[in-house]
Amino acid sequence: MKKKLAKTKCTVKLRKSEYRKEWYLILESYPVFTNGSDKPQRIIETLNRIITTPVWDKTRTARTLSDGTSTFKPKRDLNGIIQCKSNLDQEACIYADGVRMLRQKEYDNADLYTEKEAELEEMQQLQQTDFITYLQNVTISKHRNSSDSILVNWNRVVELLKIFTGGKPLLFSQINMGKAEEIRYFMLSAPCGGNKEGIVSRNTAATYFSIFKAGLKQAFIDGYFSVDISAKIKGIQEQESRREHLTVEELNLLAETPCDRPILKRAALFSALTGLRHCDIQKLKWAEIQKNGDNYRLNFTQQKTKGVEYMPISEQAYSLCGDPRKPDQPVFEDLPDPSWISVPLKRWIESAGITRKITFHCFRHTYATLQLAGGTDIYTVSKMLGHTNVKTTQIYAKVVDEKKQKAVNIIKLKMNTDRIL
Numbered sequence: 001m002k003k004k005l006a007k008t009k010c011t012v013k014l015r016k017s018e019y020r021k022e023w024y025l026i027l028e029s030y031p032v033f034t035n036g037s038d039k040p041q042r043i044i045e046t047l048n049r050i051i052t053t054p055v056w057d058k059t060r061t062a063r064t065l066s067d068g069t070s071t072f073k074p075k076r077d078l079n080g081i082i083q084c085k086s087n088l089d090q091e092a093c094i095y096a097d098g099v100r101m102l103r104q105k106e107y108d109n110a111d112l113y114t115e116k117e118a119e120l121e122e123m124q125q126l127q128q129t130d131f132i133t134y135l136q137n138v139t140i141s142k143h144r145n146s147s148d149s150i151l152v153n154w155n156r157v158v159e160l161l162k163i164f165t166g167g168k169p170l171l172f173s174q175i176n177m178g179k180a181e182e183i184r185y186f187m188l189s190a191p192c193g194g195n196k197e198g199i200v201s202r203n204t205a206a207t208y209f210s211i212f213k214a215g216l217k218q219a220f221i222d223g224y225f226s227v228d229i230s231a232k233i234k235g236i237q238e239q240e241s242r243r244e245h246l247t248v249e250e251l252n253l254l255a256e257t258p259c260d261r262p263i264l265k266r267a268a269l270f271s272a273l274t275g276l277r278h279c280d281i282q283k284l285k286w287a288e289i290q291k292n293g294d295n296y297r298l299n300f301t302q303q304k305t306k307g308v309e310y311m312p313i314s315e316q317a318y319s320l321c322g323d324p325r326k327p328d329q330p331v332f333e334d335l336p337d338p339s340w341i342s343v344p345l346k347r348w349i350e351s352a353g354i355t356r357k358i359t360f361h362c363f364r365h366t367y368a369t370l371q372l373a374g375g376t377d378i379y380t381v382s383k384m385l386g387h388t389n390v391k392t393t394q395i396y397a398k399v400v401d402e403k404k405q406k407a408v409n410i411i412k413l414k415m416n417t418d419r420i421l
Contacts, residue, residue: 008032008107012047012082012096014054014074025049025082025096027103047099049092053085126224130169132161134224135215142218148279157211160190172224175216180233184209188236206236245366246272250354257352261344266320267332268345268363273317274298275367275385278360282335287327289318311384 008031014023025047031040057075064070074082082093139154161170164186187205192198200208216230246254251272259265267281276284276298288299296318298311321331336344341360349358364385371381 008104010100010104010107012080012093012100014051014082017050022050022052023054025051025092027096027100029103029107032107045099045103047096049096051082051084051086051089051092053089055083055085123223123226127171127173129172129224131172131175131215131219132158132165132170134172134219135161135212138215138218153207154211156193157208157215159193160187160208161212163191172219175229177229177232180212180216180229183212184234184236187212202236203238206238209236244356244358244362245369246354246358246362248370250352251366253352253354254348257348259344259348259351261336261348263332263335264341264344265348266322267335268360270317270320270332271360271363272366273320274311274313275364275371277364278335278338278341281332282330282337284331285327286325286329286331289321289324289331 008029010027010029013026013028015026016023027045027047029043029045032043033040055075056072058072060073062071062073076082079097081097084090084093135154136158139151139158143151143154161183164170164183187200187209188202190200190205190208192200213230213233213235216225216233217228219225220228220230251269254265255269267278270276271278271281284298290297290299296313296315298313338360345358345360368381368385371384372378
């Protein structure tokens with residue numbers, strides 16, 4: 001919390017006696033705020049010192065009287081001390097300035113103490129706030145426009161933290177390095193959500209724990225922590241997962257194999273030819289397909305990253321879209337959600353004689369792997385996939401390298417090396 005300081009200023013001034021040619025030394029403090037009032041006050045303190053020989057600064061008018069004559073402000077030295085002709089008066093002014101410095105320090109310290117006291121009080125109140133509720137509010141406020149997959153993960157972390165605490169609040173005052181380590185180990189053995197059984201994979205646990213850390217980071221920004229505890233917490237190292245993909249021969253085999261859900265077949269092959277995710281294919285509208293001369297391209301917004309993409313597509317990919325319809329109509333209308341795809345997809349894959357486990361997302365992996373294997377540079381493939389970081393694309397490059405290594409040992413000759421050499 002940032003509180004505006006009062007910035008009280010103390011000044012030694014002169015007050016003219018009504019009966020004699022002498023001046024009282026007084027101390028004026030302004031603005032001064034008292035408890036229970038927001039209205040500034042001006043405090044006058046008499047110093048019991050009188051001077052008779054002040055030196056006037058003729059360049060600084062104090063006021064102009066009704067008869068036209070002017071009074072002037074007292075002359076001060078570089079330290080602000082009023083100057084006098086007599087040594088006795090000068091000592092009185094030096095004494096007055098000493099009192100001024102004392103009062104000024106008191107006001108300054110009171111200002112700072114009040115500020116620190118308010119900060120400590122607010123921090124104590126924040127420390128009694130439930131982090132789980134805070135994270136839930138952050139999910140709503142920060143990710144209202146995020147993709148469904150991001151929202152699902154953030155909401156899942158909220159649910160897992162409730163499981164971790166047994167339904168009790170997780171106060172900010174309870175969160176330290178030790179508690180974060182407990183949560184880290186919990187995430188590694190957290191139960192799967194939905195209808196799935198068992199525990200989450202290590203990579204899923206890494207994602208969940210990174211969301212927990214992101215929540216701590218935001219809490220530090222919002223003033224719930226005095227130090228950035230998230231920067232000190234070690235994350236969960238992800239395992240490199242294998243990206244299953246299809247060969248060109250297998251794609252051709254699938255293209256010739258009937259599917260009891262034709263829309264699923266068209267969408268899957270479209271993904272293999274363009275690299276689009278299921279969510280992007282499902283949301284794709286005819287208005288987002290543009291023709292430039294003899295070529296076609298997509299102009300759409302990725303559902304996952306919210307990035308605007310301009311992607312050229314092949315004639316074959318366009319042919320899978322079917323007959324053009326109204327601009328606001330989906331290209332792949334009635335394409336089932338991911339939860340309803342696995343069963344018909346499995347039937348189609350198995351009927352083509354492919355025994356490996358292939359998901360819809362594998363068609364996107366297929367596009368990336370075949371592009372790299374065909375010689376397309378990794379940066380172009382990264383852009384075509386809509387990756388925000390080329391490191392994500394490098395995973396597919398490793399698959400290609402594995403295949404190259406296997407290809408080295410395919411050609412074997414029956415020969416005696418000693419005779420040849």
